Amino acid sequence: QVQLVESGGGLVQPGGSLRLSCAASGFTLDSYSIGWFRQAPGKEYEGVSCIGLSDDDTHYLDSVKGRFTISRDNKRMYLQMNSLKPEDTAVYVCAALSIASGCRFRDLLVWGQGTLVTVSS
Numbered sequence: 001q002v003q004l005v006e007s008g009g010g011l012v013q014p015g016g017s018l019r020l021s022c023a024a025s026g027f028t029l030d031s032y033s034i035g036w037f038r039q040a041p042g043k044e045y046e047g048v049s050c051i052g053l054s055d056d057d058t059h060y061l062d063s064v065k066g067r068f069t070i071s072r073d074n075k076r077m078y079l080q081m082n083s084l085k086p087e088d089t090a091v092y093v094c095a096a097l098s099i100a101s102g103c104r105f106r107d108l109l110v111w112g113q114g115t116l117v118t119v120s121s
Contacts (some may be wrong), residue, residue, distance in 0.1 A: 002027050003110075005113070006114060009016070017081060019081070020094070027078070029096065030074050033051065033101060034097065034098040035050030035077075036093070037093045038092045040090040053101065064081075067082050068080065069082050085119060087119075092116075
């Protein structure tokens, strides 16, 4: 069964850090472009960070550059989030994409259920 399952979300104070993890089953992550997307309350999904078929091909939302780092191995992908801000509060979803490169929500092929990240004092 092809599946992605996220973990690592939670409540963190502004300036804090969280590491999201996403476990894949039924396929290997190095065969796809993969990424993290988020949906803040009342907003549409946006691409936070993605890796293309080549690990050198990374994409970051402008607002998270320098704070978030994406990585992967065959069966897991990660999103290290540092210096978190209240505006990072959202449901974060990991996904495998149908394209070789890019970070567009419309290109999701397989996705998880999401994990909630709340940044608040």
